[in-house]
Amino acid sequence: MKCILMSALLLTTVTTGAMAQEQRPNVVIMLGDNVGYGDIGAYGAGEIRGMPTPRIDQLASESLRLTQYLVEPACSPSRAALLTGRYSVRSGLNGVIIGGTPNTLQAGEVTLAELFKTKGYATAIAGKWHLGADEQSWPTRQGFDEYHVGVLESTDGTLYRESMQRQGMPEQAIVGAEPSVWESEPDGTLKKVRPYTLEYRKQVEGDIAKASVDFIDRASKGNEPFFLYVGWTHTHYPTRTAPEFEGKSRIGIYGDAVMELDFRTGQVLDAIKAAGIEQNTIVIWLSDNAAAPTAGPFDTRYGFNGPFREMVSVHDFLPTLASIIDAEVPTDRPIDGVDQSAFFTGAQEKSNRESLITFVADEVAGVRWRSFRLYPKQFVMAGGNPSMNGLAGNRMEMNGFPAIYNIEADPREEVNVVGTAAWVVGPYLRVIGDYQKSLVDHPNPKGFSLTEFGK
Missing domain, CATH: 3.40.720.10 (Alkaline Phosphatase, subunit A)
Known part of the structure; x- marks a missing residue:
């Protein structure tokens, strides 16, 4: 086997x-x-x-x-x-x-x-x-x-x-x-x-x-x-x-x-x-x-x-x-x-996937591209490691810039490298753009929220 x-x-x-x-x-x-x-x-x-x-x-x-x-x-x-x-x-x-x-x-x-x-x-x-x-x-x-x-x-x-x-x-x-x-x-x-x-x-x-x-x-x-x-x-x-x-x-x-x-x-x-x-x-x-x-x-x-x-x-x-x-x-x-x-099955050496989008509700919460993960909003949690909080964490606007982590070098995502790896924004925007194009002919159904009504 x-x-x-x-x-x-x-x-x-x-x-x-x-x-x-x-x-x-x-x-x-x-x-x-x-x-x-x-x-x-x-x-x-x-x-x-x-x-x-x-x-x-x-x-x-x-x-x-x-x-x-x-x-x-x-x-x-x-x-x-x-x-x-x-x-x-x-x-x-x-x-x-x-x-x-x-x-x-x-x-x-x-x-x-x-x-x-x-x-x-x-x-x-x-x-x-x-x-x-x-x-x-x-x-x-x-x-x-x-x-x-x-x-x-x-x-x-x-x-x-x-x-x-x-x-x-x-x-x-x-x-x-x-x-x-x-x-x-x-x-x-x-x-x-x-x-x-x-x-x-x-x-x-x-x-x-x-x-x-x-x-x-x-x-x-x-x-x-x-x-x-x-x-x-x-x-x-x-x-x-x-x-x-x-x-x-x-x-x-x-x-x-x-x-x-x-x-x-x-x-x-x-x-x-x-x-x-x-x-x-x-x-x-x-x-x-x-x-x-x-x-x-x-x-x-x-x-x-x-x-x-x-x-x-x-x-x-x-x-x-x-x-x-x-x-x-x-x-x-x-x-x-x-x-x-x-x-x-071992017929090829590498995976066919290089990107993935993660959502919280209907909002893009993060984008993985190769060894980088980008967050449109940064996860924050007072007094605790954000990596341990998941959906319990809060998200905060980052002055128009995503937070970028090289998870191969920094698996705990403690060092935001947006200043030195801003070039990753290009692939990031392409991933988001391809997803948005798919919504033209196949829009997502309206999600249900327990906190927002009448929208």
Whole structure:
């Protein structure tokens, strides 16, 4: 087996040999939730931080590492980017989806699962979705045959009951706001199977792993290849683990959750091996948007994003996997991902990507070009390192000049080199200009804001 590892928590195994049509590979994507670059042993954490991750580290040891892998800066945007190959702003999903708001994945989007279906794949998802609860947005209406242990919303919702009880809210209102766990019927209809509570939070990761293992066992015996998307809920707050992982790490509940996530990952990898399909299965392990050390209860803030600024892109998977399985990428809309299949399989030395735009709401927040990152507005946070604050940071106008960092020389982005590297503004403006041209025929939908109304 030839393996590929990409940094920022992306591990991929790729089969050797030609991807002949009759030998199309199975694909398993595992997505961690709020896991930091600096939380995994393969990136210098693990035992050193009191929370070993042997299964993920083993996968890393068999893999090729990329040094500049980028995602979008929040849960819903990264998931939208992963499944559509497009900047999340193009689908109106560039903010975190909160239940009760109109943000939702539209029926007209073409997802990775829908591309796999065009090539005869069996498709399934287990775990977190977070791309909207409207029926048009359900995984089973977006190319997935099955949905198990379905967490449609964010895990934040498990805190609603306790918070609402403190405010004296009636039980009927609490039940209406409390998230649920869902399962799909044979016709794709979703049904509630239980409330998603703090108590069930202890059990959910094990159930996601079991559902994934069961699907792999069933699908591997079929006559068609399969695509499985595993949406883990660790290490998103509020953190709870199965009893056997309580006290497992040396740093408390966050470390316990990292170690359970590692174990559950191993269960999925073991199922692939037990099914005898290792040599024809691509496995992708990644995190959605890095750790959130400024969010949630204090004892869950131990996630670490390593030495890099949290603007960590998943857009390339759709065109890359489409190329591998010989599926057609949509041509009626902008696709921001690039085909990396030759790079991932070793046929070429370098990546096909040299730039990426990152958005906060519908505003360009940063532009990556080669080894430089430019910010139209500088991120500032009084009394703290801006690289640790992400969306919690404030942004400030810089007198008409962008802040420029050479992240190869300065990975923590502490030295603004606008005075000596202003020439980078030329490529920066070209990247922005190309994006703006794409909006002429394909304008972005109006995004939803919880702070600006009537616009």
